[in-house]
Amino acid sequence: MTQEAxxxxxxxxxxxxxxxxxxxKRLVRRLEGxxxxxxxxxxxxxxxxxxxxxxxxxxxxxxNRLMWGEPGRxxxxxxxxxxxxxxxxxxxxxxxxxxxxxxxxxxxxxxMLANRSVPETRELTSGPGKxxxxxxxxxxxxxxxxxxxxxxxxxxxxxxxxxxxxxHRIGVTTDLPEELRFYVRGNPYLSRRR
Numbered sequence: 001m002t003q004e005a006x007x008x009x010x011x012x013x014x015x016x017x018x019x020x021x022x023x024x025k026r027l028v029r030r031l032e033g034x035x036x037x038x039x040x041x042x043x044x045x046x047x048x049x050x051x052x053x054x055x056x057x058x059x060x061x062x063x064n065r066l067m068w069g070e071p072g073r074x075x076x077x078x079x080x081x082x083x084x085x086x087x088x089x090x091x092x093x094x095x096x097x098x099x100x101x102x103x104x105x106x107x108x109x110x111x112m113l114a115n116r117s118v119p120e121t122r123e124l125t126s127g128p129g130k131x132x133x134x135x136x137x138x139x140x141x142x143x144x145x146x147x148x149x150x151x152x153x154x155x156x157x158x159x160x161x162x163x164x165x166x167x168h169r170i171g172v173t174t175d176l177p178e179e180l181r182f183y184v185r186g187n188p189y190l191s192r193r194r
Contacts, residue, residue, distance in 0.1 A: 004149050004156060004157070005146065005147050005148060005149035005150075005151075005154040005155060006025065006146070006147065006154075006155050006156065006157065007147055008070075008071060008072045008147045010072075011071035011072040011087060011088065011089040011090075011146075011147075012071045012072075012089075012090075012091065012092065013089070013090075013091060014090075014091055015045040015046065015047055015089050015090050015094075015096030015097070015098060016045045016178075016180060018045070018087075018098055019043040019044060019045035019089070019098040019180065019182050020043075020164060020182045022040050022043050022098060022100070022155065022182075023040055023041065023042075023043060023162055023164055023182055023183070023184055024039060024040065024041075024158055024160045024162045024184065025039070025040050025155050025156065025157060025158055026038070026039055026040075026106070026155065026156045026157070026158040027039075027040055027100065027103055027135075027153070027154075027155055028153065028154050028155070028156060029108075029136065029137065029152070029153050030150075030151070030152050030153070031108075031111065031135070031136045034108050034111050035107055035108055036105075036107065036108030036111055036112055036135050036136070037105070037106045037107035037108060038103030038104055038105045038106055038107075038125055038131070038135075039103060039104040039106060039158060039160065039184075040100055040102075040103055040155070041102050041103060041104050041183060041184040041187040041189050041190060042100075042101035042102035042181070042182070042183040042184070042187075042189075042190050042191055043099060043100055043101055043181070043182050043183075044098065044099040044101055044169045044170070044180055044181045044182070045089075045096065045098055045180040045182075046067075046086075046096060046097050046098070046099060046180070047090075047094075047095060047096050047176075048067065048068075048090075048094065048095025048096060049095070050176075051176055052172075052173075052174040052175070052176070053169060053172035053173070053174060053175055053176070054067075054095075054096075055067060055075075055077060055097075056068070056095050056096075056097075063077060064077075066088055066097075066142070067088060067090075067095050067096060067097050069088055070088065071088050071089050071090060072087065072088065072089075072145060072147040073087070073088045073143050073144070073145060073146070074086070074087060074088075074141050074142060074143060074144040074145075074146060074153060075087065075088050075097045075142065075143075076137070076138070076139050076141055076142040078139075079129070080129075082128070082129025082132065082133070083129070083132040083137055083138050083139065084099060084128050084129070084132065085099070085100045085128065085131065085132050085135075085137050085141075086098060086099050086100070087100070087146055087155070099128060100128065100131065101127065101128050101131075101170070101181070101183075101190075101191050102125060102127060102128070102131060102183075102189050102190050102191045103125040103131050103189060104125070104184075104187060104188075104189045105121055105124050105125055105134070105189070109121060109124070111136075112124050112125070112134035112135065113134075115133055115134050115135070115136055116130065116133050116134045122188055122189060125189060126188075126189045126190060126191050127191040128191070130191075135153075137153070141153055162184045162185075163184065163185040163186070164182055164183070164185065165182070165183050165184070165185040166179040166180075166181060166182055166183075167179055167181045167183070168180070168181060170191065170192055
């Protein structure tokens with residue numbers, strides 16, 4: 001059954017607010033007839049020219065131009081041979097994207113295990129590179145629209161009580177003073193439990 005995707009106006013807000021509000025939402029990846037799904041349990045917000053940790057910090061380039069584009073689009077880039085799944089999110093006229101750092105797998109787990117070859121589900125999606133491997137996400141999804149329910153990848157609402165934690169972003173050399181990493185407290189699928 002196709003769930004209703006979050007609409008574009010959800011992503012047309014402050015990047016930090018979107019990053020926080022994506023926690024507890026359901027990420028759905030359609031792959032060769034299978035629905036691979038998980039609850040988003042960790043995100044990070046990235047802004048534009050004022051954010052030294054952002055892909056957009058050095059200005060508009062071919063690889064990052066999507067961060068200035070239409071909110072609700074998938075922005076994929078590579079770090080240390082791993083694909084990173086981001087969703088463009090910003091207020092009109094601004095720049096930004098949210099990195100999806102970790103998921104709690106809920107459906108299609110057998111396919112995810114085959115994609116990742118790990119002995120236990122806790123290792124499947126507990127990090128941004130791990131989750132893209134488990135879900136079969138790569139550059140071919142760049143610019144996909146997550147507001148289209150039933151598409152190759154989309155994000156839907158989920159009714160779930162969560163307690164939100166925050167910290168500084170992980171693995172960045174220079175960070176902004178505000179905490180821009182958001183996570184579901186106590187969730188075993190986090191990339192880092194601090």
